[in-house]
Amino acid sequence: MDYWLNLTLFKMGFWITWALVPIVIEIIPATISAIRLFIKAVSKEKLEMPDKMPMISVIVPVYNSEATLFNCIRSIHNSTYPDDLIQVILADNQSTDNSFDVYARAQNEFTSMHMQLIHTEKGKASALNSAIYTCIGTYIINIDSDGILEKSALMNMVLKFENDYEVSAMTGTILPQRDLIKATKGLWKGILQRNEYFEYAQAFLSGRTMEANSNQLFTMSGAFSAFRKDALLKTFMYSTQTIGEDTDMTFQIREHLKLKVAICTTAIFYVEPIPSLNNLYTQRQRWQRGEIEVIHQYGDRFSVKNFFSDFLIRRIMIDHTFLFPKMIWLCASVALLFFRYSGVMMAMSYFIIYLLYILVGLLNYGCVCILLHDFKEERKFYRSLWWVCLTLPFYNFICSCIRFIGTINGMTEASTWNLTSLDKEFKDLKKVVKKDFKELRDKRGE
Structure with a gap:
């Protein structure tokens, strides 16, 4: 009796409690947001043409x-x-x-x-x-020089401004160029780029749409963003002290000026797909460092007690604070096997969490399909990627690991756009490991 009581209350209870963390913190809020977005996406926004189009x-x-x-x-x-x-x-x-x-x-x-x-x-x-x-x-309107505008992007963005005078700034929708993805050779590179496309589509058409609904947009994309000139001139301009100047500008307008920041889902800007894991590694570290730098400047605005009511708090906690226990528990789950925890039970816990992530991905998938209604070719390509819902949890986990590394590196290295590549860090790691083993052998030989 004592054995089963110990197993139930201590071992299973302990592990189930850990398994509930991502469910409560990530999956349930994401599911609720996806359902709300689905309801909102059904009712299409109607924009009226002004009598005279403005200069841009x-x-x-x-x-x-x-x-x-x-x-x-x-x-x-x-x-x-x-x-x-x-x-x-x-x-x-x-x-x-x-x-x-x-x-x-x-x-x-x-x-x-x-x-x-x-x-x-x-x-x-x-x-x-x-x-x-x-x-x-x-x-x-700012756009990067390595991307291209969808034909109606500028018109749709201006019409959204003209139909909502409360909006002072907005971001467009960023998507990797589907033709370049289709032309990609190599299985793993193709899978990487399709996961990136899926991620971008859900991040902008699902995630940022929900953020903007309550004026809690975390970042206007530096690749494609727009402003009312009079609002932009009231800011401190783009910060040269951070690599997250787009996030800093978003916070300036929303937090400092108390103005509305929105997203125009029908204004699409196409960027080149990620060419390799090396590029993903440096890109996501740069994004992580930029976010941390901006959060540090606006830290007084955040309070943990608003976790469930404020999307920004939840976003920061998930993207930054919870990265540490996530990585720690990943390593701990291996160590627990040596403490007689059931490997089957642990595997089942991870599998259930994986299925729940797939469910969230499918809900967002349906929302994005609705929001891409006016872009038939884009919608057709996105719909063909339904299978990415199965691989996206692994892709997101890899991105989480990279963000975690970015946080650690940000504590020890200066802020810069030119970050160390994954290949270079692996080479450096091998050198350190070889050096340590050599020192151990030398000590044993003494």
Whole structure:
């Protein structure tokens, strides 16, 4: 009797309690959010055309963008927004390639556009800040030089501004280019890129939509964001002291100015898919460091007691604080086997959690399908990726591990865009392990 009581109350109870943590903290809130989004997605937002369309300024930060810049400019020209109402500013922050020649070629080909190039200090934040004071548009829109706009993206974004005067800033929807994903060779690379696409679609069309509903958008994408000019000029501009300048700007507008930040789900900007695990490794570490830097600046705004009522608190706790126990318990679960915990019971716990993550993924999958209704080709491609719901929990876990490493590295290394690659860190790790084993052998030989 004592044996079964001990097994039930101590061993099983202990492990079940641990298994409930991700269910309570992540899965239940995500499920509730997905159901709310599904209800909201059914009722389509109607936007009215204003009597007169406003002038807009599109800023394109340029740094060694020779390979992608022309396609980016062409996507602006081919948009449904009138050329004569678009001011295009290329902010070249000390490129060393032939980006200027690309600009000259675009000027000759797209003569109907108001386009100019300015030279700025190095760094994306500096480039954006210099260009802002040159803008003449009612709305200022930033896009990266290595992506392309969907034809109706600029029009849809401006219409959302014109139909909701409370919105002072917004982000668009970022998706990897499906044609490049389809052309990718290699099984693992193809799986990686399809998981990234699925992640982006759910993050923007599901996650950010729910955040924006209660004006709790954590980050406007630095790749594609827009502002009312009068609101942007009230900020401290883009911070050059952090690699998370897009998150910092989001917090400035929402927390400092107390203005509304939204998302335009029908404004799509296509970026290149992630080329390798190495790139994912440095990218997610950079995002993690940027978020931590901004959170540090606005730490007084957060309180743990608002965990369930405030999405931002929940987001920070899950993305940062809970990374540590998640990684610790992953290692501990192996150690528990040596304390006579049932391997079958532990495996079943993980399997149940895995199935619950799949359920959340499927709920978000349905919401995204509805939100992509007006983009038939995009919707068709996304629907074909239903199987990614099975692999996404593993992909997300890998991203969590990378964020965890980013947090640790951020404590010991200076903040910079040029982070150490995964291959380089593995080589360094091998050197350290070999050195340690050599020292142990030498001590034994003494």
